[in-house]
Amino acid sequence: MTRTQRTHSPQAYCFRSVVWLGMLLAAAFPAAAPAQEGQASKTPVRAAALDKPAPEGLEDLLAIQQQVRRVLARVVPCIVGVQLGAAQGSGVIISEDGYVMTAGHVAVQPDRDVVLVLPDGRKVKGRTLGVNRGIDSGLIKITEAGTWPFVEMGDSAKLHKGQWCIALGHPGGYRPGRSPVVRLGRVLARSDLLIQTDCTLVGGDSGGPLFDLDGKVIGIHSRIGGPITANIHVPADTYRETWTRLVKSEVWDGDSGDRDTAEVGYLGVELDTEAGGCKIARVLRDSPAEKAGLKPNDVVTRFASRKIASFKDLGVLLRNQKPGAEVVVEVIRGEKVLTLRLVLGKRKA
Numbered sequence: 001m002t003r004t005q006r007t008h009s010p011q012a013y014c015f016r017s018v019v020w021l022g023m024l025l026a027a028a029f030p031a032a033a034p035a036q037e038g039q040a041s042k043t044p045v046r047a048a049a050l051d052k053p054a055p056e057g058l059e060d061l062l063a064i065q066q067q068v069r070r071v072l073a074r075v076v077p078c079i080v081g082v083q084l085g086a087a088q089g090s091g092v093i094i095s096e097d098g099y100v101m102t103a104g105h106v107a108v109q110p111d112r113d114v115v116l117v118l119p120d121g122r123k124v125k126g127r128t129l130g131v132n133r134g135i136d137s138g139l140i141k142i143t144e145a146g147t148w149p150f151v152e153m154g155d156s157a158k159l160h161k162g163q164w165c166i167a168l169g170h171p172g173g174y175r176p177g178r179s180p181v182v183r184l185g186r187v188l189a190r191s192d193l194l195i196q197t198d199c200t201l202v203g204g205d206s207g208g209p210l211f212d213l214d215g216k217v218i219g220i221h222s223r224i225g226g227p228i229t230a231n232i233h234v235p236a237d238t239y240r241e242t243w244t245r246l247v248k249s250e251v252w253d254g255d256s257g258d259r260d261t262a263e264v265g266y267l268g269v270e271l272d273t274e275a276g277g278c279k280i281a282r283v284l285r286d287s288p289a290e291k292a293g294l295k296p297n298d299v300v301t302r303f304a305s306r307k308i309a310s311f312k313d314l315g316v317l318l319r320n321q322k323p324g325a326e327v328v329v330e331v332i333r334g335e336k337v338l339t340l341r342l343v344l345g346k347r348k349a
Contacts (some may be wrong), residue, residue: 071215081117081174088173090208098142102207107138110249130246134253134315139246154216156235167199169208265321265344271311292342302330
């Protein structure tokens with residue numbers, strides 16, 4: 001990534017100043033009181049500075065700062081810390097009845113008890129629901145009675161390179177007396193399966209929300225890049241597209257499509273979402289993958305005559321295969337390249 005901070009143009013200084021302003025807001029912004037009903041769904045008035053390629057002066061910087069503060073005042077009450085055993089992550093409430101969007105690797109699997117920590121330190125009980133391991137999306141439901149502050153889901157398909165965004169979460173896990181930490185950044189790239197930004201993330205931020213400057217959730221923090229300023233988020237649209245499956249507590253390793261699982265070919269592997277390429281972490285017992293000879297640590301390079309560059313590529317191709325389809329899979333195992341044939345199975349209901 002080109003480090004524009006090293007240049008000496010006025011735009012570079014402005015950009016750097018805005019980033020620092022955004023990061024400092026975390027320390028200056030106290031934990032907010034719960035929002036009123038529907039409060040976090042209202043769209044604030046936009047300033048012209050928000051849509052410029054770069055701030056052009058102090059007036060633009062102040063306009064961006066004011067907009068960030070307005071957004072935070074509405075969304076911070078909806079951010080939660082997620083505690084599942086000894087592990088900690090983040091999440092965001094997106095409905096009045098307590099549905100919480102998070103990352104798939106934070107929720108792990110359905111029907112597990114979790115503790116959700118609100119910004120004021122109050123703890124409520126929750127239960128994990130569905131997980132799409134292929135794209136790393138997950139859902140949690142607050143199980144205690146109540147009406148909860150919530151945010152609105154945005155349209156991640158409309159994001160563009162250079163667009164301002166705000167990352168919130170609990171780096172290092174929830175800390176008493178510290179409100180969700182704020183980072184301001186830009187969208188670096190987007191596709192139907194991922195969003196990449198330069199918002200700094202560290203462990204514990206996983207599952208936290210990425211907002212646009214209208215205060216709408218556009219993504220969920222998933223993976224930290226090589227540099228911590230090149231990170232991957234799950235697009236909000238994929239949650240909307242797979243909502244039924246997530247609510248039904250399904251687990252799958254495909255892409256974002258919301259198709260009947262009985263119509264989709266079953267491979268039977270769990271993929272290493274932290275590794276580069278498409279590396280198999282686990283082969284399920286009696287699965288088509290095991291019968292064909294696939295093994296943990298195999299790296300899939302071709303599937304059904306198509307090149308595979310990432311685990312998301314495999315998920316997309318699987319969504320287009322039906323049970324009973326015979327496919328050729330090419331993998332790298334150590335220093336060998338192997339070609340295997342398998343027949344996709346049928347997913348369990």
